[in-house]
Amino acid sequence: MSTINRHAVQQQVVIVGNKRVGAYHQILLNVGDLVKFCKPGNFVAIAVGGDSSRMILRRAFAISRVSENSQYGGTMELIVAPHGSGSKWLCSQVEGTEIDIVAPLGTAFGIPTEPINALLIGGGYGSAPLFGLADVLKSRGCKVDMLLGASVGSKIYAPMEGKRSVNSLRIYTEDGSMGETGRVTESLLDIISQRAIDVIYSCGPMAMLSAITSLVAETDVIHQCAVEESMACGIGICMTCVLPVKNADGSTSMLRSCIDGPVMDGSDVRWDLVGKVPEVAP
Amino acid sequence: MSIPVDLSTTLGNAWFPSPIFTASGCASSGKELAQFFPLKDIGAVVTKSVMSKPRHGRPTPRMAETPSGMLNSIGLQGPGIDAFLANDVPWLLEQKARVIVSIAGETIEEYSTLARKLRSVSGISAVEVNISCPNVENRGLVFACDPDASRRVIDGVRKTIGGELPIIAKLSPDVTDLPAIARGVVDAGADALALINTVLGMVINLDTMKPHLGGKTGGLSGPAIRPVAVRAIYQVHAALPQIPILGMGGVSSGRDALELILAGASGISVGTASFGNPSALITIQNELRELLAARGFATMQQAVGYAHRDESP
Numbered sequence: 001m002s003t004i005n006r007h008a009v010q011q012q013v014v015i016v017g018n019k020r021v022g023a024y025h026q027i028l029l030n031v032g033d034l035v036k037f038c039k040p041g042n043f044v045a046i047a048v049g050g051d052s053s054r055m056i057l058r059r060a061f062a063i064s065r066v067s068e069n070s071q072y073g074g075t076m077e078l079i080v081a082p083h084g085s086g087s088k089w090l091c092s093q094v095e096g097t098e099i100d101i102v103a104p105l106g107t108a109f110g111i112p113t114e115p116i117n118a119l120l121i122g123g124g125y126g127s128a129p130l131f132g133l134a135d136v137l138k139s140r141g142c143k144v145d146m147l148l149g150a151s152v153g154s155k156i157y158a159p160m161e162g163k164r165s166v167n168s169l170r171i172y173t174e175d176g177s178m179g180e181t182g183r184v185t186e187s188l189l190d191i192i193s194q195r196a197i198d199v200i201y202s203c204g205p206m207a208m209l210s211a212i213t214s215l216v217a218e219t220d221v222i223h224q225c226a227v228e229e230s231m232a233c234g235i236g237i238c239m240t241c242v243l244p245v246k247n248a249d250g251s252t253s254m255l256r257s258c259i260d261g262p263v264m265d266g267s268d269v270r271w272d273l274v275g276k277v278p279e280v281a282p
Numbered sequence: 283m284s285i286p287v288d289l290s291t292t293l294g295n296a297w298f299p300s301p302i303f304t305a306s307g308c309a310s311s312g313k314e315l316a317q318f319f320p321l322k323d324i325g326a327v328v329t330k331s332v333m334s335k336p337r338h339g340r341p342t343p344r345m346a347e348t349p350s351g352m353l354n355s356i357g358l359q360g361p362g363i364d365a366f367l368a369n370d371v372p373w374l375l376e377q378k379a380r381v382i383v384s385i386a387g388e389t390i391e392e393y394s395t396l397a398r399k400l401r402s403v404s405g406i407s408a409v410e411v412n413i414s415c416p417n418v419e420n421r422g423l424v425f426a427c428d429p430d431a432s433r434r435v436i437d438g439v440r441k442t443i444g445g446e447l448p449i450i451a452k453l454s455p456d457v458t459d460l461p462a463i464a465r466g467v468v469d470a471g472a473d474a475l476a477l478i479n480t481v482l483g484m485v486i487n488l489d490t491m492k493p494h495l496g497g498k499t500g501g502l503s504g505p506a507i508r509p510v511a512v513r514a515i516y517q518v519h520a521a522l523p524q525i526p527i528l529g530m531g532g533v534s535s536g537r538d539a540l541e542l543i544l545a546g547a548s549g550i551s552v553g554t555a556s557f558g559n560p561s562a563l564i565t566i567q568n569e570l571r572e573l574l575a576a577r578g579f580a581t582m583q584q585a586v587g588y589a590h591r592d593e594s595p
Binding site for chain 1: 307308309310313314315317318330338339340341342343344345347349350351352354356359496504505534554555556557558559560561
């Protein structure tokens with residue numbers, strides 16, 4: 001048997017919750033025992049549009065959090081921004097609808113064995129998987145601080161119950177409609193030194209991930225980021241979601257963000273080459 | 283309930299227990315799909331076209347979804363033939379999968395070099411010679427758009443590889459006279475034909491108001507191109523009824539597979555459907571068996587080209 005995505009299964013599941021939260025939908029799926037294998041950072045690929053859909057590709061969503069013993073049994077929560085036709089379809093599905101998912105997919109955030117100081121940084125709905133991660137880090141005795149940023153306040157996703165798992169939360173919006181005016185990278189280096197941050201976990205737009213990587217390049221901070229690249233399959237067969245990543249010998253490989261990601265070490269990604277092709281043959 | 287339909291098929295001297303194969307470029311080298319079904323349960327794994335050297339492929343974005351289809355612009359990213367033969371083929375054979383190796387080159391000589399490397403590999407069922415990848419820098423390099431270049435590639439591979447391993451020439455539908463190109467590669471030594479590769483297309487992004495794909499153009503696949511595949515297979519089977527065709531293009535159900543078989547395909551490759559449904563190959567295989575039984579076919583082979591039956595020769 002293969003070692004890639006070895007816990008992934010294709011399964012029909014029922015939507016047991018769908019409510020609007022700001023600019024997003026919080027969607028709850030009854031997935032049963034599947035939750036046992038879902039780790040923070042993993043994603044789910046969902047078939048959209050119904051049987052006669054002209055949308056032939058699955059949509060990938062970060063798993064926000066899972067619960068093993070909710071009133072429905074094992075549940076998986078997703079935070080979905082209704083932007084394109086696929087995510088709009090998903091957000092319009094009512095409770096009780098059956099959908100086809102493949103999960104869990106991709107790499108997970110590395111969880112430290114020691115109690116460390118962690119800083120979680122989310123951009124827009126990129127904060128979704130960070131709350132599940134915060135729970136896990138907290139349970140390992142880590143100190144968890146969080147920075148969330150978005151263009152406007154309605155695009156900040158910070159649920160009440162999520163806030164309980166973090167020691168501090170700072171919010172930034174570009175228009176100043178919520179929290180501080182500016183971006184999450186604004187005073188990042190100060191925060192890192194004041195709070196003796198060991199590891200940054202981030203999820204959000206590629207420009208944010210790239211900016212964090214350059215800021216921490218001169219520090220000892222480890223930066224684990226969940227990347228976002230458009231993908232057709234989510235399971236490693238289509239080769240569309242590749243990113244240029246540094247190898248140990250200094251050469252660059254185009255790695256699939258669905259299988260070798262979404263969680264990658266920020267310092268390994270050749271952010272300068274995203275959207276380009278490395279010149280020298282691998 | 284098991285329905286007594288013999289699904290087995292042959293391409294040249296290679297025998298397969300089922301006509302349902304992966305499509306090259308849509309299953310990598312099989313490991314990823316093996317999570318969803320045993321690879322030995324389908325007819326064959328057609329591996330992603332491999333070149334002589336490792337290759338990065340084209341820049342991202344590499345994908346655009348279109349109505350009932352998608353454009354891809356991968357550009358033959360791959361590990362190169364040496365790493366492929368050292369790692370991927372032994373693993374596939376361990377899984378007891380039947381393996382068709384797909385090769386692609388930038389020059390006629392590169393195809394012969396690749397064929398030389400394959401000659402000494404035991405256990406593979408056939409070689410697919412991909413002369414029709416649309417995602418190359420220079421459209422002039424799409425050998426399958428040029429009858430003479432097509433013939434010379436196949437001739438070189440045939441001479442290098444000897445007479446044993448079946449050669450499947452993969453052709454493009456983006457030509458004026460497909461039967462003429464098909465006849466040329468068969469005369470040059472192809473045992474079978476793979477029809478069709480993706481159709482060249484483009485999407486313009488309305489935000490940037492520029493071509494969306496990093497490589498500007500891409501190959502269109504999925505149900506949107508299925509009628510093009512049916513037409514191409516029908517035309518070529520009418521012209522060359524003795525030459526087996528590995529049919530592909532938008533097959534996502536048993537009904538689609540049967541349509542291509544009736545048009546003249548002896549085998550069916552499933553590509554883009556696996557992106558949306560990782561177990562598509564197994565579903566399609568089961569549906570095909572039932573559809574054949576419902577129409578009274580005892581064997582899949584009896585249905586090959588059945589749509590041509592009342593036509594005057």
